Amino acid sequence: MLDDDSPPTLSNPLEGLVGYHLRRAANAMLVDLGRRIEPLGLTLTEMSVVQLIAANPGIRQSEIGKALAIKRANMAPIIAALEARSHVSRMALDGRSQGLNLTDSGEAVVRQLRIHVAENEAWLMRHAGSGAEARLIAQLRAIWA
Amino acid sequence: MLDDDSPPTLSNPLEGLVGYHLRRAANAMLVDLGRRIEPLGLTLTEMSVVQLIAANPGIRQSEIGKALAIKRANMAPIIAALEARSHVSRMALDGRSQGLNLTDSGEAVVRQLRIHVAENEAWLMRHAGSGAEARLIAQLRAIWA
DNA sequence: TATTGTTATACTCTATAACTATA
DNA sequence: TATAGTTATAGAGTATAACAATA
Numbered sequence: 001m002l003d004d005d006s007p008p009t010l011s012n013p014l015e016g017l018v019g020y021h022l023r024r025a026a027n028a029m030l031v032d033l034g035r036r037i038e039p040l041g042l043t044l045t046e047m048s049v050v051q052l053i054a055a056n057p058g059i060r061q062s063e064i065g066k067a068l069a070i071k072r073a074n075m076a077p078i079i080a081a082l083e084a085r086s087h088v089s090r091m092a093l094d095g096r097s098q099g100l101n102l103t104d105s106g107e108a109v110v111r112q113l114r115i116h117v118a119e120n121e122a123w124l125m126r127h128a129g130s131g132a133e134a135r136l137i138a139q140l141r142a143i144w145a
Numbered sequence: 146m147l148d149d150d151s152p153p154t155l156s157n158p159l160e161g162l163v164g165y166h167l168r169r170a171a172n173a174m175l176v177d178l179g180r181r182i183e184p185l186g187l188t189l190t191e192m193s194v195v196q197l198i199a200a201n202p203g204i205r206q207s208e209i210g211k212a213l214a215i216k217r218a219n220m221a222p223i224i225a226a227l228e229a230r231s232h233v234s235r236m237a238l239d240g241r242s243q244g245l246n247l248t249d250s251g252e253a254v255v256r257q258l259r260i261h262v263a264e265n266e267a268w269l270m271r272h273a274g275s276g277a278e279a280r281l282i283a284q285l286r287a288i289w290a
Numbered sequence: 291t292a293t294t295g296t297t298a299t300a301c302t303c304t305a306t307a308a309c310t311a312t313a
Numbered sequence: 314t315a316t317a318g319t320t321a322t323a324g325a326g327t328a329t330a331a332c333a334a335t336a
Contacts, residue, residue, distance in 0.1 A: 010197075010201055010204070010208060010212055011200040011201050012197060012200065012212055013196055013197070013199075013200045014193055014196060014197070014213075017262065017266055018266060018269050018270070018273070019174050019178060019262075019265055019266060019269055020193070022167075022170060022171045022174055022269075023171050023174070023175065024214070025167060025171070026167045026168050026170070026171035026172075027171075027214070027327095029164050029167055029168070030168065033164060043301090043302065043303090044302080044303090045302075045303070048159055048165070051158055051159060052155075052157060052158070052159070054158075055156040055157065055158045056155055056156050059155070060317080060318095061317085061318075062316080062317060062318080063155060067155055067157055068159075069169070069172075070303090070304085071304075071305070071306090072316095072317075072318065072319085073304095073305080073306080073307090073318090073319075073320080073321090074303075074304065074305085075318085075319095076318060076319050076320075077319090077320090079318095080319090094312080094313075094317095095311070095312045095313075095317095096310095096311060096312045096313070096316070096317045096318065097312090097313095097316090097317060097318085098317085098318085117162065117164075120164055121162055121163060121164060124163050124164055124167075125163065128163070172304095188324090188325065188326090189325085189326090190325080190326070205294080205295095206294085206295075207293080207294060207295080215326090215327085216327070216328070216329090217293095217294075217295065217296085218295090218296075218297080218298095218327090218328080218329080218330090219326075219327065219328085220295085221295060221296050221297080222296090222297095224295095225296095239294095239335075239336075240294090240334070240335045240336075241293075241294045241295065241334060241335045241336070242293090242294060242295085242335090242336095243294085243295085
């Protein structure tokens with residue numbers, strides 16, 4: 001079968017775009033991180049929220065949303081899910097605000113999380129290497145390719 | 146009201162992570178690009194697919210999937226939607242494969258697309274600037290912050 | 291047997307709108 | 314009036330599983 005099964009020498013005009021590499025690199029990073037934290041039973045968004053609570057005990061969910069660019073409407077189910085798994089507890093600050101804190105279970109998860117995040121960062125730097133600035137595309141491409 | 150409405154001096158441990166900035170930067174880029182191409186009635190994924198067809202007339206959708214990391218199962222509705230809007234036509238290559246081509250309408254869309262993508266790239270570089278390699282975090286952060 | 295395309299389905303993330311209640 | 318939280322809903326994007334038809 002010599003019908004040219006070799007790589008179809010496909011032309012990809014997106015290869016020259018920084019935005020394309022940025023998207024692919026971010027996706028690759030999220031896939032790697034997602035696999036690492038999978039055993040913890042947290043989504044990537046829950047992961048970042050938990051880390052923010054760990055660093056800011058008593059924080060309000062509206063503050064988390066502002067810091068991480070998550071809309072109020074999307075914060076509600078995230079906090080509810082974390083509370084349902086007993087990772088987060090709420091304490092009324094006033095009639096409408098609640099201070100969020102990690103439970104022991106939540107603290108344990110964060111400890112594991114830090115390890116996986118560090119591994120993910122190491123994975124990132126391993127792929128990105130240290131390069132000059134004009135090498136931005138090459139760096140980002142190296143992450144997913 | 147002097148209850149300290151100033152920024153809550155919130156601690157964000159994610160700020161030190163390359164992965165965090167990568168995710169935020171990619172999201173910011175996609176928001177900018179999404180707004181630009183919105184008038185064309187294409188999603189971001191459809192946009193990249195159309196560009197690949199434009200550069201590779203007669204390409205099979207399985208090849209597009211491989212190039213852009215889109216699963217076969219997800220390619221089907223994308224191509225169907227592009228065909229439904231008469232941007233793409235199919236031509237049987239053999240009993241199971243189809244060669245994809247742009248229609249006149251599809252070509253017109255791609256011409257507009259190229260302009261918006263170039264604008265998005267300019268926007269990206271305007272924010273990222275040209276910087277050294279250790280400035281990777283700063284560069285990426287500058288895109289979304 | 292492996293590949294191409296398809297359908298069905300589910301989950302994550304994001305978005306807007308509208309509502310309650312509290313400040 | 315503005316804010317904090319909630320609910321409902323929708324649209325992207327991605328994932329797996331299973332199937333038919335063809336190579």
